Amino acid sequence: EVQLVESGGGLVQPGGSLRLSCAASGFTFSSYNMNWVRQAPGKGLEWVSYISSGVSNIYYADSVKGRFTISRDNAKSSLYLQMNSLTDEDTAVYYCARDYTDLYYFDYWGQGTLVTVSS
C-alpha cells in the first residue's frame, strides 16, 4: 500500500524557516517523481514544487521560487521542502504527492502538514 506521511509543520514567525519531510513507503520511491502541493485555509490547491526521481529536474511555482528548496533522499525514501523567508501567504496545509509524469497528474497524496506563519 502506497503511503506518504508528511511532518515538520508548525507555527513560525514571518521571515522564519521551516523544513518539511515526507516519508514514503509501499513503492519504489527512487523510481518516482514527486511534488509538493499546498492548500491555504478555505482555498484551492496550488502546486508548489516538483523533483524528478534522479534529481535532474526541479521546478518551482513563481510564488516560492528563490525561497523554497525541494530535495529528496532516495536511500531514505524521503522528500523534503526547505522553506525560507516565510510570509503569511505561505500559511497552508502542505501535501506531498506522487507524480504520474506521463500524464502530469498526482496519483497518491499524503495527509498533509499544516504550516502557519504568524507573529
Next chain:
Amino acid sequence: QSVLTQPPSVSGAPGQRVTISCTGSSSNIGAGYNVHWYQQLPGTAPKLLIYGNINRPSGVPDRFSGSKSGTSASLAITGLQAEDEADYFCQSYDSSLSTRVFGGGTKLTVL
C-alpha cells in the same frame, strides 16, 4: 485567480445527476493536455477520482465519469449519495506556465 475555471458550488438531491465544469484555454486543456479530477472529503487530503480525462482508478464507483471537449472538461456524478458531498478539483498541465495547474474547486452539496 485559478488557471482553470470551475463553478464555486453545485448541488443536487440524492439520486440525481450533477455535472461540474472545468474551463481552460489553448495552453492547457485546449492544447490537448489531459484533465484529471480529485475529490476532497471534509478534513481529508485530495484523492484521485478521474485521470486522463475519462479513466477511474481502481475503487472509484462508475457513478463518476469524466469527459473533455475543446478547452473544457466535465465531471458527472450520477445517483448522488450523501457521501459524495465534498470539494472537487480539476487539474491539467499548462504549456505557457510549464506547470501543473488546478481549478479553484467546486463544493458539492447533497440536499
